[in-house]
Amino acid sequence: MSHCHYSLQGERTSVSYWYVLSILSTIFCCLPCGIVGLVHVMIAKQDGDKADMASYRRKMRQARCWTIWSIILGLLVIVLIVVYCVYVYNMMMSAMAEIQQAYAPQLTGQRMMMSHGN
Numbered sequence: 001m002s003h004c005h006y007s008l009q010g011e012r013t014s015v016s017y018w019y020v021l022s023i024l025s026t027i028f029c030c031l032p033c034g035i036v037g038l039v040h041v042m043i044a045k046q047d048g049d050k051a052d053m054a055s056y057r058r059k060m061r062q063a064r065c066w067t068i069w070s071i072i073l074g075l076l077v078i079v080l081i082v083v084y085c086v087y088v089y090n091m092m093m094s095a096m097a098e099i100q101q102a103y104a105p106q107l108t109g110q111r112m113m114m115s116h117g118n
Contacts, residue, residue, distance in 0.1 A: 014060060015045050022067045029074020037066030 019041045026034025044059035 015041060015048065018060065018063050018067060019045070022063060022070075025067050025070035025074065030070040030077075033066050033070035033073060037063045037070055040066060 019038070022034055022038040022041050026038055040059045040063035044056050044063055047053075047056040047059055
């Protein structure tokens with residue numbers, strides 16, 4: 001039997017919300033920060049069950065902080081990967097354009113010679 005002594009119904013919902021968000025941020029964003037946030041949520045839930053509201057609030061603040069950092073770092077990594085891919089794509093297209101310009105006169109001359117030879 002659980003002895004939930006949370007002072008507000010909203011705080012009980014807050015634990016569930018941050019618990020789920022911590023799990024998702026651990027899986028999809030930044031593993032180390034998400035795990036720390038998840039641990040803080042679990043400790044906060046235990047503190048809430050023991051009616052230690054000061055520790056509960058402190059751990060929930062830490063859980064929010066770590067979970068938010070996990071999401072921010074995950075999004076930053078995604079943005080950096082996209083920027084890198086766009087940069088590499090542009091470099092490849094630029095190199096291909098230079099190659100085409102360098103060899104276009106030679107290819108045109110060969111085509112003309114082939115057409116006159118027939």
